[in-house]
Amino acid sequence: MEDAIMYTEDVRKQFGDVVALDGLDLVVPSHTVYGLLGPKGAGKSTIMRILATLTRPSSGRAVVAGFDVARDPADVRQVIGLAGQDASLDDELTGRENLLIFGRLSRLGARGARRRADELLERFGIAHAGNRLVGTYSHGMRRRIHLIAGLLRAPAVLLLDEPTTGLDAHSRVEIWESVRQLVDDGTTVLLATQYLEEVERLASAVGVIDQGQLIAEGSPAQLKAQLGRHVDVVVESMDHLPSAMARLERLTGRCPETDGSRIVVSAVERMPTLPLIVSELDASGAVIRNVGIREPGLDDVFLTLTGRNIKPAEPVETPGAVW
Numbered sequence: 001m002e003d004a005i006m007y008t009e010d011v012r013k014q015f016g017d018v019v020a021l022d023g024l025d026l027v028v029p030s031h032t033v034y035g036l037l038g039p040k041g042a043g044k045s046t047i048m049r050i051l052a053t054l055t056r057p058s059s060g061r062a063v064v065a066g067f068d069v070a071r072d073p074a075d076v077r078q079v080i081g082l083a084g085q086d087a088s089l090d091d092e093l094t095g096r097e098n099l100l101i102f103g104r105l106s107r108l109g110a111r112g113a114r115r116r117a118d119e120l121l122e123r124f125g126i127a128h129a130g131n132r133l134v135g136t137y138s139h140g141m142r143r144r145i146h147l148i149a150g151l152l153r154a155p156a157v158l159l160l161d162e163p164t165t166g167l168d169a170h171s172r173v174e175i176w177e178s179v180r181q182l183v184d185d186g187t188t189v190l191l192a193t194q195y196l197e198e199v200e201r202l203a204s205a206v207g208v209i210d211q212g213q214l215i216a217e218g219s220p221a222q223l224k225a226q227l228g229r230h231v232d233v234v235v236e237s238m239d240h241l242p243s244a245m246a247r248l249e250r251l252t253g254r255c256p257e258t259d260g261s262r263i264v265v266s267a268v269e270r271m272p273t274l275p276l277i278v279s280e281l282d283a284s285g286a287v288i289r290n291v292g293i294r295e296p297g298l299d300d301v302f303l304t305l306t307g308r309n310i311k312p313a314e315p316v317e318t319p320g321a322v323w
């Protein structure tokens with residue numbers, strides 16, 4: 001645990017009858033993006049809020065940069081920045097004015113807050129809009145102001161709660177670029193998300209969280225490797241299905257599934273070469289329209305681990321929505 005900047009031990013959090021966290025153990029290494037991946041209600045925001053000292057664990061321990069969140073909350077607040085899921089901005093103020101309020105809340109001092117806000121507005125490419133009312137901002141610009149608010153105190157650890165939910169593709173890429181810059185500068189980021197693509201793009205380690213527990217952990221590549229690879233075959237005619245399926249089962253040792261003309265063999269541990277698959281299918285007499293070997297995505301990982309899909313609705317830009 002020496003190179004861990006943050007860890008939790010058996011953290012439980014109960015809200016009345018609801019168990020939000022059910023013995024969560026997390027270890028977040030320094031100078032990385034650690035992706036916390038889970039569906040709605042998994043407990044992502046709850047652990048973020050505990051690490052940010054906004055709420056206390058019912059039991060268990062959480063430690064940030066050597067400080068216990070329950071015993072030394074003031075010390076934890078010195079090293080942590082939070083860009084929370086439901087923080088809101090004042091539409092009647094400019095982006096810069098909003099940041100100065102966050103600066104005051106962070107006890108930065110007026111001059112320090114101004115200097116830091118201007119520096120970050122510049123750095124995140126939004127200085128040109130700093131003096132415009134937030135009411136006129138795009139969704140992506142608002143998110144960047146939130147990100148900056150979390151960074152005013154130059155934290156060693158940034159907690160980012162679903163930073164791109166609801167954003168269009170272009171704004172998401174911009175946020176990802178900002179997060180990469182932060183890590184290059186030495187910040188550790190704990191990133192909660194429902195988007196598989198987001199952790200694949202940014203995180204070097206991923207914890208999959210479901211119903212308040214960590215159900216899997218590893219690099220995106222390790223998680224995918226647990227699953228083996230998939231074979232996809234499309235046959236020309238339904239008549240060819242039985243013989244092709246029988247051949248594929250013999251070849252891979254796994255039971256193929258089909259939805260008509262398409263056959264999928266999932267989680268193949270010892271994958272035959274593509275030329276061998278093609279020649280065996282050929283020998284079975286099946287006419288093949290398409291054949292390929294596919295790497296599983298993290299959505300396959302989630303489905304395998306929980307038996308449920310992790311598929312939030314496609315992000316849409318909702319004018320006027322607050323984060």
Ligand SMILES: Nc1ncnc2c1ncn2[C@@H]1O[C@H](COP(=O)(O)OP(=O)(O)OP(=O)(O)O)[C@@H](O)[C@H]1O
Pocket residue numbers: 015018019020038039040041042043044045046047085194
């Ligand atoms: N203040 C609260 N009072 C009561 N229940 C709560 C409270 N905060 C969270 N919960 C419950 O705890 C569980 C975990 O919630 P949490 O917000 O941590 O999930 P999440 O993973 O962040 O979900 P989402 O992806 O929707 O943001 C949910 O069942 C939620 O309804």
Ligand SMILES: [Mg+2]
Pocket residue numbers: 044045046085161162
């Ligand atoms: Mg949440």
